[in-house]
Structure formats: structure tokens, C-alpha cells
Amino acid sequence: MKPLHIFLFAVGIAILIALPLGQKTYIVYVLCSWLIFSIAAMGLNLTVGYAGQVSLAQAAFMGIGAYITALMTMAGVHWVFAATASVSTCFVIGLLLGYPALRVQHHFLAFVTLAFNTLVFLVLRNEEWLTGGSFGLVGIPRPEFGPLSTMKQLPFYYFALICFLVSAGAMAWIIRSPWGRAFKALRENPIRANSLGLNTSRMTLLAFAIGSAFGGLAGAVMAPLVQFIEPGSFALVHSLKILLMVVVGGAGYFYGPMLGAAIVVLLPEVLRFTEGYYLIIYALLVIVLMVFSPSGLFGLGKKLADRLRPQRVERGDLKQGSQL
Amino acid sequence: MNTQSNVLSVHNISKAFGAIKAVQNVSFEVHKGEILGLIGPNGSGKSTLFNCILGQSSPDTGEVYVNGKSVAGRPSHQLNKLGVGRTFQQLSVFPKMTVIDNIIMAGQEHHGTMFSRLFGASDAGLTDEAEQLTEFFKLDHLRDEEAGSLSYGQQKLLDAAMAFMAGPGLVLLDEPAGGVNLTMLEYLKDRLLTYNREHDATFVVIEHNMEFVMSLCTRIIVLAGGEIIAEGTPDEIRANDLVIQAYLGG
Ligand SMILES: Nc1ncnc2c1ncn2[C@@H]1O[C@H](COP(=O)(O)OP(=O)(O)OP(=O)(O)O)[C@@H](O)[C@H]1O
Ligand SMILES: [Mg+2]
Numbered sequence: 337m338k339p340l341h342i343f344l345f346a347v348g349i350a351i352l353i354a355l356p357l358g359q360k361t362y363i364v365y366v367l368c369s370w371l372i373f374s375i376a377a378m379g380l381n382l383t384v385g386y387a388g389q390v391s392l393a394q395a396a397f398m399g400i401g402a403y404i405t406a407l408m409t410m411a412g413v414h415w416v417f418a419a420t421a422s423v424s425t426c427f428v429i430g431l432l433l434g435y436p437a438l439r440v441q442h443h444f445l446a447f448v449t450l451a452f453n454t455l456v457f458l459v460l461r462n463e464e465w466l467t468g469g470s471f472g473l474v475g476i477p478r479p480e481f482g483p484l485s486t487m488k489q490l491p492f493y494y495f496a497l498i499c500f501l502v503s504a505g506a507m508a509w510i511i512r513s514p515w516g517r518a519f520k521a522l523r524e525n526p527i528r529a530n531s532l533g534l535n536t537s538r539m540t541l542l543a544f545a546i547g548s549a550f551g552g553l554a555g556a557v558m559a560p561l562v563q564f565i566e567p568g569s570f571a572l573v574h575s576l577k578i579l580l581m582v583v584v585g586g587a588g589y590f591y592g593p594m595l596g597a598a599i600v601v602l603l604p605e606v607l608r609f610t611e612g613y614y615l616i617i618y619a620l621l622v623i624v625l626m627v628f629s630p631s632g633l634f635g636l637g638k639k640l641a642d643r644l645r646p647q648r649v650e651r652g653d654l655k656q657g658s659q660l
Numbered sequence: 661m662n663t664q665s666n667v668l669s670v671h672n673i674s675k676a677f678g679a680i681k682a683v684q685n686v687s688f689e690v691h692k693g694e695i696l697g698l699i700g701p702n703g704s705g706k707s708t709l710f711n712c713i714l715g716q717s718s719p720d721t722g723e724v725y726v727n728g729k730s731v732a733g734r735p736s737h738q739l740n741k742l743g744v745g746r747t748f749q750q751l752s753v754f755p756k757m758t759v760i761d762n763i764i765m766a767g768q769e770h771h772g773t774m775f776s777r778l779f780g781a782s783d784a785g786l787t788d789e790a791e792q793l794t795e796f797f798k799l800d801h802l803r804d805e806e807a808g809s810l811s812y813g814q815q816k817l818l819d820a821a822m823a824f825m826a827g828p829g830l831v832l833l834d835e836p837a838g839g840v841n842l843t844m845l846e847y848l849k850d851r852l853l854t855y856n857r858e859h860d861a862t863f864v865v866i867e868h869n870m871e872f873v874m875s876l877c878t879r880i881i882v883l884a885g886g887e888i889i890a891e892g893t894p895d896e897i898r899a900n901d902l903v904i905q906a907y908l909g910g
Contacts, residue, residue, distance in 0.1 A: 512782045513779070515777060520757055525755075528752045530736040530737050530740075531714065531736045531748075533737050533826065536737070
């Protein structure tokens with residue numbers, strides 16, 4: 337890393353530490369949910385933004401993670417173990433969900449993952465003996481680490497922040513490793529990547545598995561934050577919301593999902609004064625952004641930066657159709 | 661010659677797309693160190709034959725052996741691991757990745773295991789090697805440009821460079837000269853011959869540029885309507901009536 341990067345990085349962390357100080361409990365709660373959705377969106381960004389797959393099921397993985405953590409911690413298991421179980425389970429289920437992606441793509445894949453999200457929702461709602469049905473689970477304990485309790489909102493924020501930083505660190509590591517390059521190659525030209533020795537099937541499955549594991553962790557942090565979960569929190573509309581975070585922030589940009597999550601989670605608070613018009617204004621902003629910059633806010637930023645530097649845009653005239 | 665001593669041997673490959681018989685009963689052998697040309701009119705099945713050999717599409721019938729090993733039905737990445745490189749007729753680079761990243765990508769799957777790649781260096785230790793290759797193909801001044809912003813000919817060269825990154829013993833090149841200018845063409849030919857000599861590497865080259873193919877190859881196979889209609893040295897092919905007919909008759 338260059339010195340400038342290290343400096344910016346340190347400033348960023350300092351801001352994250354200082355952010356909740358002196359804020360009302362509710363604001364701290366909103367910030368926690370921003371961190372949690374950032375984790376989920378970061379994972380989805382790997383699947384969608386870097387590896388070029390389609391998934392409309394990230395909320396289902398949050399749900400799976402949240403329910404596993406809730407059930408285990410309510411049974412007295414420590415959060416660390418519950419979260420590990422959540423992440424591993426989501427990794428495996430994500431891997432399985434990846435299999436259809438080896439056969440179908442684009443909107444077909446969207447439908448497969450959408451169906452999966454609905455399936456998870458129905459299981460959470462109908463298997464009352466385990467999940468409490470539509471009433472959900474109440475009284476999820478907050479984790480304790482020795483003498484440190486996260487019962488109060490501020491300590492919980494720092495707990496969520498640590499989870500967020502660990503996730504971001506892991507994601508950064510993956511992206512900068514040869515795996516990151518392989519995911520991008522898979523997105524840009526799978527046939528070429530395959531001819532260069534990349535096992536594209538395995539990489540596709542991994543893109544789903546890793547992305548889903550991040551969803552599982554987000555759920556595992558979400559459960560003790562809200563302390564009450566019900567199936568509705570993990571319905572399809574929430575998967576769309578997480579996808580929106582990725583797309584608005586900028587799919588395929590490392591910081592994109594964090595910015596996207598900030599906008600989707602915090603903007604409603606900012607726009608609260610407009611009351612009933614909130615959704616309309618919100619929808620309009622999204623439409624305008626997507627028309628002018630399909631690659632999200634980071635894409636917009638890059639476009640502006642490129643204006644100042646010599647041209648380096650992909651040549652539309654040379655775009656390949658079929659590679660055969 | 662038996663299959664053992666041939667780098668590539670192809671037996672009775674056929675491939676039809678509905679009513680179109682793209683490739684019909686094609687058999688040939690390629691010896692170690694040979695540069696074999698594959699020519700024929702548009703739509704004669706050359707690229708389809710490559711795709712059948714390389715596991716890109718599955719042939720209806722036939723067998724393919726690489727170094728005596730049957731590879732029929734193997735996916736492309738396994739063939740690549742066996743030391744088979746290829747280039748594509750259509751531009752086939754990773755447009756949003758830099759030139760150097762494209763080339764590193766072309767080599768990284770050959771280094772270490774999957775897990776060592778996750779935990780090891782970001783470039784899989786390949787930056788130096790990749791830089792040498794960019795120089796070899798005269799792409800060094802474009803090192804950090806996005807591949808998609810290169811000109812057509814430059815992308816063709818990059819595609820070729822990528823095929824060589826993993827040090828393959830056998831390379832199948834589908835129209836490497838397309839869109840490459842004359843000076844660069846001479847240079848490309850020189851590069852291919854150098855690599856061929858230094859590594860005792862074997863090439864199969866599809867090409868419409870007769871000048872290029874005749875001066876590069878030691879033997880040429882002519883395909884028309886999916887069938888082999890002639891085979892011989894460049895001089896024999898030049899004088900062959902069937903070949904002239906195939907080209908003139910379309
Ligand atoms: N995926 C496909 N689906 C249907 N038909 C195909 C497919 N691929 C090739 N063909 C047909 O097979 C025939 C041979 O095509 P191929 O691309 O192999 O020709 P070629 O010799 O490479 O031609 P060119 O010199 O123009 O590249 C053509 O008639 C083509 O239309
Ligand atoms: Mg062709």
C-alpha cells in the first residue's frame with residue numbers, strides 16, 4: 337500500500353470509531369444496521385460484481401445465518417461458535433445454489449435464486465417447531481466476551497464494527513489474491529478463462545459460496561442486534577434491497593457496497609422530513625443514477641476521474657459477441 | 661507413425677450443427693516441433709475443428725490424443741494444464757483488466773495449488789515473467805492499459821501472448837494474423853518461429869493470409885466443406901488443383 341492509502345485508511349477507521357459517539361441510541365442502531373448490510377452487500381458484490389453471476393437470494397442467507405445464530409445462542413452456545421456455524425452452513429448452501437449457475441445464466445439464474453429465497457422464506461414461516469413460524473424468535477441474547485458485554489448499543493456498535501472490519505479485510509484479501517483476478521476473468525470472458533486453465537465451474541461455485549458466507553455472517557450479527565427475528569425480514573424484497581446496495585454503490589468496486597448500503601440504509605433517515613414522498617424521491621434518484629451511470633456511484637466517480645486523465649474506456653466497437 | 665510419438669493426433673472427428681455438417685471425418689497427426697497450417701474457405705469447419713479438439717464443444721464422433729493420451733470429453737482447462745494453449749478467432753481478452761493482468765491470468769492457474777493461490781502473492785510471482793512476455797510481443801508500452809482499450813491488432817497480439825504464458829508445448833492459433841499490420845506480421849512470424857525453435861513447440865495455425873501461412877508452416881492441411889481435401893508442403897498445396905478450385909468455387 338502507498339502511504340496515501342495507509343493515511344486514508346487510518347482516517348476511515350478513525351471516523352468509524354468516532355461516528356457513534358454522543359449519538360442517540362436509535363442513530364447507533366441505524367449505524368449498526370449499515371455495518372451489517374455492508375457485510376451482506378460486500379459478499380453479494382463478490383458474486384455479482386466481481387464474478388459476474390446473478391443472485392437474488394442474499395437475504396435468504398442472512399436469514400439462515402440469523403436463525404442459526406439465534407437458535408444456538410438461545411440454547412446457550414457462545415456467539416462465536418454460532419456465527420461460525422452460520423457462516424459455514426451458508427458457505428455450503430451457497431455452493432449448492434451455485435450449481436444451477438453452471439447450467440443457466442442471466443435472468444434464468446435470477447429466477448432460480450429468487451425461487452430459492454422464496455423457499456427459505458417458506459421454510460422459516462412454516463416450520464414452526466424450529467423457527468417459531470410467523471411469530472419468529474424472541475429474546476436472542478447479545479454476545480458477551482469475558483467481562484465485555486454488548487448489551488448496550490454503543491458496545492454492540494463496536495462489536496459490529498469488528499465483524500465488519502474482519503469481513504472487509506477478508507474480502508480485500510480475496511480480491512487482491514489471484515482468486516480475485518480469476519473471479520474477474522470469469523466475469524469478463526469465461527470461455528477464455530477456461531482455456532487458460534481456470535476451472536470455471538469451481539470458481540463459479542466458490543463465488544456463490546463465499547458471497548453467501550458473508551450473508552450468513554451478516555445474519556449472525558443481525559440476530560443479536562434486533563434480538564427478535566421473523567421470516568418477513570428475510571423475504572425476497574430484502575434480497576432486492578441488498579442487490580440495490582451493490583448496484584447503487586458500484587458493482588465490482590471494493591467500497592461500492594459500503595457506500596450503497598449507506599445510501600439504502602441511511603437515506604430513508606435523511607429523507608424522513610419529506611414524509612410520504614420519501615419512496616418517490618428515492619426511486620427517482622435510483623432511476624437517474626442508473627440511467628447516467630449503470631456502474632453506480634463509484635463508476636460515476638471513475639468516469640469523472642477518467643475525464644481528467646487520458647481516455648481509457650473499453651472500446652465498444654471491438655466488443656466480442658460469441659467467442660467461438 | 662503411431663499415436664505415441666505425435667504431440668497431437670485427431671481421429672475421425674465429425675461435428676454437425678443440425679443439417680450443417682461442419683466437420684466430417686477429419687483425421688490428422690501433428691509431430692513434435694512441427695508447424696502445421698490449417699486453411700480453407702470461410703465456413704469450412706476450421707474453428708469448429710479447433711473447438712472439438714480443445715474441449716470447447718463436444719464432437720459427435722472421434723478421438724483426440726495429446727502426447728498419446730486420450731483427451732476426448734475433457735474440459736478446456738484440463739487440456740490447458742496438459743500444456744495446450746490456444747488463441748481465438750474473435751478477440752478474446754479480459755477487456756476491463758490491464759494488459760499485465762491479462763497475461764498474469766494466463767499463467768497463474770499453472771502456479772501452486774488453489775489454496776496457495778489464495779494465500780500467496782497477489783501476482784502469483786509472475787510479474788517478471790509476464791513483463792518479459794509483453795516485451796516479447798511488443799506490448800510493454802501498454803502494460804497498464806485496460807485490454808479493452810487496445811486496438812484490434814494489439815488485442816490479437818495480447819491474445820497470442822496469453823496463449824504462450826504458461827509455456828505450452830502445443831499451441832492452436834486461430835487466425836493470429838487477422839488485423840495485424842505487415843511489419844508486425846513479420847515480427848509475429850519471427851516470434852512464433854523463435855518460440856518454436858527454443859522450446860521445440862508444436863503449432864497448428866489457422867490462417868487466411870496465404871503469404872503468412874506458406875512461409876510459417878512446414879505442412880498444410882486444406883479443409884473444404886468440413887473435409888480434408890488436400891495435405892502437403894506449401895509448394896504442393898500451392899500447385900494443387902482441388903485447393904485452387906475450393907477457393908475459387910467458394
Ligand atoms: N455454434 C454453432 N452453431 C451452429 N452452426 C455453427 C456453429 N459453429 C459453427 N457453425 C457452422 O459450422 C460451419 C463451420 O464454421 P467454422 O466457424 O468452423 O468455419 P471456419 O472454417 O472457421 O470459417 P472462417 O474461416 O470464416 O472462420 C459454418 O457453416 C458455421 O455456420
Ligand atoms: Mg474460423
